[in-house]
Amino acid sequence: MAITKILIANRGEIACRVIKTARKMGIATVAVYSDADREALHVQMADEAVHIGPAPSNQSYIVIDRILDAIRQTGADAVHPGYGFLSENAAFAAALEKVGVAFIGPPLRAIEAMGDKITSKKIAAEAGVSTVPGHMGLIEDAEEAVRIAAKIGYPVMIKASAGGGGKGMRIAWNDTEAREGFQSSKNEAKSSFGDDRIFIEKFVTQPRHIEIQVLGDRHGNTLYLGERECSIQRRNQKVIEEAPSPFLDEATRKAMGEQAVALAKAVGYHSAGTVEFIVDGNRNFYFLEMNTRLQVEHPVTELITGIDLVEQMIRVAAGERLSFGQEEVKLNGWAIESRLYAEDPYRNFLPSIGRLTRYRPPAEGVQEDGAIIRNDTGVYEGGEISMYYDPMVAKLCSWGPDRQAAIEAMGQALDDFEVEGIGHNLPFLSAVMQNARFREGHLTTAFIAEEFPDGFQGVSPDADARRKLAAVATLINDRLQRRATKISGTIGNHRRVVGREWSVALGSEAIAVTFAQEGDASRVTFADGGTASIRSDWLPGQTHATFFIDEMPMGVKVDKIGYSLRLRWRGIDVIARVREPRVAELARLMPVKLPPDTSKMLLCPMPGLITAVAVAEGDTVEAGQALATIEAMKMENILRAERKAVVKRVPVSVGASLAVDEVIMEFE
Template sequence: MFTKVLIANRGEIACRVIKTCRRLGIRTVAVYSEADAGARHVRMADEAVLIGPPPARESYLRIEAILDAVRQTGAEAVHPGYGFLSENEDFASALAESGVTFIGPPVDAIRAMGSKSAAKQLMEKAQVPLVPGYHGDNQDPAFLQQQADAIGYPVLIKASAGGGGKGMRIVNDSSEFAAALSSCQREAKSSFGDDHVLVEKYLVRPRHIEIQVFADTQGNVVHLFERDCSVQRRHQKVLEEAPAPGMTLERRAQMGKAACDAARAVGYVGAGTVEFIASQDGTFYFMEMNTRLQVEHPVTEMITGQDLVEWQLRVAAGETLPLAQEQLSIRGHALEARIYAEDAAKGFLPSTGRLIHLDPPVETLNVRVDSGVEQGDEITPYYDPMIAKLIVWDEDRDRANARMLNALAHYRVAGVANNVEFLSRLVVCPAFTTADLDTGLIERERDFLFPHQEAVPNEVYALATLAELLREAQEAASGASVHEDPHSPWHRRDGWRLNSGFTRSVKLRAGDDERTIHVTYAPVGLYVLDLDGRSVEVRGLLSADGALRAELGGRRLSATVIVAEEKRHVFVDGRSYLLSAVDPLYLPGSGTGPDNRLTAPMPGRIVALLAEPGQVQEGTPLLIMEAMKMEHTIRAPSAGTLKAFRHGVGDQVSEGSELVDFEAEATAREVKLEPDAV
């Protein structure tokens, strides 16, 4: 076994690999960019090496920088994680030439599966079922459109070197093909350095089912059963589970055999995932083989009781597979939810910022949290905005689903927009609970998953007000302690008056709803709140971490109230609410700029200008930004005049940068940013 392993990755997967290495007594080396100098994976590793500036292409994607780190530290092997260089044949070759073990498949296998087109041709020879489509080398746009027309719409354009949902577009009509092809190729070139695409028939209501395979250097190949990854948005997985609901023993055996045949066809070694697309009747077709560990591997670990990273290390060290096929079995059901810094209500727009409060559920034998960040860390614009993976296990799917809902209710994040509440709605969505699954589930269930914003309950205003009052009292007591007479009533903030009571107002805002809560101070830590004409007696205890034990009108409950400047994040009953404390000295009308400004809502790069100066209608695409590894289209917020663009193609823009000169006809103007539908 190795004594020192370098992890050529970052975030939660780097932390995940470090945990297994630590358990096996293997020293670890982290690599990091300047943006990740204080990152969790750097703090966890035994050693760490700086490899470059924040952009991935200048750090995590620099093969020579990784090789330098290997030489500096004397690492015997490199674990690539997933993403970045994990499926890069040049990287694997460079390591082999340096005498360093690549904890992954042989270079020939990476090469064979790195091109989706070549992989499908190889699978066809191995008699693995394929979706009808064109997988050849002719990339002439007119020829590709002819192929799509012959296949019949809808079709899927997919980057041949792609993955992770990037470089993919669904085309429903021939008239849409040229624009979709151009966008797909542009995104593929940016993400993978290769704009080669393939065109396939797009199955209506398909399921995405993948098989985990493992092979060793002695020729043994096994599968560790299937995962259902059908719940996706823009071809990126949101919820994964194992085993797949409704899977029969016969079909599991068929898919497992096909996956093992695919691995044998390329002389595979190590962990791999063979991805299939399946119709509702169970017919399945090969999509691609990912020559690495998958993000969703923990659900397989939970149902098999195996550590797949340990398997990778042992196989890479030349050992045989730990178990034979007949020794592997499924126990129970596991679910994985990806916790992202993104705003689901705004088209899953990525969010950046500091995690001012991060309180995941307690880990147990049934609940696991794989995270690359901790409270106080930053979600930067340079990398994927994943906060963590939440994995749960139980005896069956219904129990696992209930456990996931409970775990999400105890996942509290403040400082960035996040998808925790969206995931909570997803796991109780009838289509999901009844396993009526397909890759279009989220779009199909939009009305349920994206409800109209409800008014903030009075109870939440009461909790935020109580926390405000208790915090003021604590600050006053702390300040009084440094005075000569700390017990002087003049230092108190409890409404004490010599010969009378005291009433004041607290103003809070949620969106456009502003509330004035009248507070009457009563004896012994009791307050009387006037909420919309109804009086409620409240009292409570507030901890330094924001935990609030409250009594509202005789009802006792627990909540958490986190303060971040003027914002008040209230967590209660599995929900989160964002309020703002209103400064009574604030004078409205001090706008931040002219109404006709369209600004960048996040850092990014301009990749295309779509309109000509002149009159445009509401919703007209104006330009495309690339941010957080995805393309986003900025559209005209109303009918008006596009006067000029402020930036050209290729320009980097910071958050808040003015993008265009736009004169709107309407009075309300805001940037409409929506990730491109794929």
């Protein structure tokens, strides 16, 4: 059959991604949107758009009848579900089949078999795929969960049977965590998927999360397109992915690929899909689940294989055969994907909402050094990040001929990516790219917890970075000073002269420098005699520029705050104050303003909805005790007591919508 018009039953960056390929293939597209997405980028990009309801996804994007009505209105003859929402919903696929609309995805049987994680593990075992030990039956209540977890042996993973994207997943190390984790997983599963069934399996310690991309047509041809390393995770949600994996050898890659294909064939799979494995330090691998849809991280596979997976999905849905075989799939170079989330890393990665007052991604395409930059996004400057959907803003990807080149390209691209108006994880992503363990490829799913045990506090600049940033601040200061002299001009017989001696304070440390112009470049001399050549085309008012220090480029974000400069580079975020030496000497005598004391308050860490308050006024709470639960962006967050205390006041109640830093409770 010929596909002429595709309705994308999704939103955000994946809807935009599908539209791009459909446009390339000459196929018309239809977007659907909720109240919150009236001005969304995917709505603007599509040929047609249909409103499908209120902002909450359970009243719009995952209501099958609303999608079917949009199909009837527009005459779409095919639907691409993207990922999440209805992408692995068997009832949705069946409804499309009933009305004669092509589903750009796998057959109904595969969705039913693999969409249920309990059934999928049984089928995988029968197909000869190695699986993780666990309890595959449904679990009725928290007490049964505790008994099963103790029998399997802690730690265990509590998972939603219909889950995905980190929703409805908890790791439990003891009975208390199993009891709490079961209920939270059940609540999240019901909210996100409309299915609250839960199962438990053994949690493999020191694991890597490696997945195999499979692709099949309707004519029995099935193959694998290499693997993706997805071990950098937080709250069971992938943050950074790469292809290929720095850990696998060719023999393990082949074995995993063949098992993935065997599983796909066992359920008559066609279209694109992913088989996820957990791999231990000895390269033993165990089946986790099969995602019967396009994965968020599919761009890294596309970059190293040159295969457009969305195009292949559309062609398969139209009944075409794959135009290549397994022997023709070649892995070329290395690709990395960094997920840009609307999450504040300085506040334990809690969700952030608001308007994108500045959104300027790095230039896409082939760079001067041969690297490739790609940015899949569904937002734009001036757009709004709402509380109703997943907090992912964009997927920044880099390609290089080898892993080191891909990392360097990603580091530079992150430096060049400007995002303002919301809390976001760009500094954290930059920090990971510079992390020695990451660069060496020594990864596990515990990477973030082990490398940032106290949370992300930003990157502290080392001596070399401090010198570079001091040089940048000095050059900017010189430009600002010279601009000021042109504005003030000559007063009487006196003309303002820009000095050469400066003190650059970065945080609490001051660096003495001498600045001199030398043609197109300038020279900064430090107190110990060291020097640095610096040049840049930065002009006052610019928020980002490239500074060449000894001809090495630095992409630095610059903001002028009063008489100070905020400089951001490679995860470093510092306030620089460039003063004349005498002014700097006097400034050290000034008192420091202290922040207000909030130690006796529980403040709302993110915009969200209070779903539970576990204590009352007058209660004595212990350290670690649950105080309240807040839901934001489809995730439940339990707020706990930091120390023993007595509750003095609880000014909020269940159902209240709170802003960041609103008081939830006070303590005596």
